[in-house]
Amino acid sequence: MLINKLNKYGENNNIEVKKEVPAEHKKYLKSVVAFANGFGGKIIFGIEEKQDSFEVCGLSGDIFKIKDSITNSIFSSIEPHIIPSIDLDTIEDKTILIVNVPSGWDRPYHLKAEGEFDGVYVRVSGTTRKADRNMIKELMFEGSNRYFDKMICPELEINENSIQNLCDTLYHKALENSKSQFEKDAVTPITKQDLLSWGILTQSNNHIVPTNAYALLTGHPALPNRIQCALFKGTDTTEVIDMKEYSGPIYEQIDFAYKFVLINIRLNASFESLERKETYEIPVYAIRELIVNSIAHT
Secondary structure, eight states: OHHHHHHHHOSBTTEEEESSOOSSTHHHHHHHHHHHHTTOEEEEESEEEOSSOEEEOOOOSOHHHHHHHHHHHHHHHEESOOOOEEEEEEETTEEEEEEEEOOOSSOOOEETTTOTTTTOEEEETTEEEEOOHHHHHHHHHHHTTOOGGGSBOTTOOOOHHHHHHHHHHHHHHHHHHOOSHHHHHHOOOOOHHHHHHTTSEEEETTEEEEBHHHHHHHTOTTSOOOEEEEEESTTSSSSEEEEEEEOSSHHHHHHHHHHHHHHTSOEEEEEETTEEEEEESSOHHHHHHHHHHHHHTO
């Protein structure tokens, strides 16, 4: 079941595999930090990634000694401390080791050897990346149970009509993005209580007030933001072929950026029997995910 899932979906923001436990522990400790700074995850040792598939290779040696070594390495190398749970499993008569890293509350987590800023890592599209300044700032908000998008936007004034307009807009946007009738049927009208539970609205001094998330979703100038898209000639940024800048509600900016990419990448055509099949050089689902991830971490 595990191998089938990996062969179908591959590694992602919550799963990473390694053939063996590397002698240089930092190679997996960075991912432990990234999982703790995100939604948690698993590192599975004893599975090898081939060119187009995953295979169980198992671990050799004293498996319990390996388990203790990983536990001690994680506990002593990362701050704040992380205590993982480590499980053993047998697949095809081979032993694998699964390190379960919980989502942490004391963010940002970091490698002690690299420092509290340079040692911060996050997961982005199934890979472990060093966190930039903005990501670290957001993790600090989360670690203190504060989130930038949930903070009150004092420059923005709202009323019942503007709240209902946003509810209606988000509802229709959800219907528009539904890819099947089944998904459309699952969409329900959005209420003011939903906006409160999502942190788009909050309560202050017995009044309902908007947060930064409300400003982003409505494109209000109280919180100016925009997406810049550019097409360059070659692999550097010296010569610009096309450039666009988009503003407004954040979901509209995402749609515009997505369309900009589609316009500027190749569309390949092939024939299967008598049917013409068109495919973009980059999977379209990955394009939107990359755009959304870049905005979420900005």
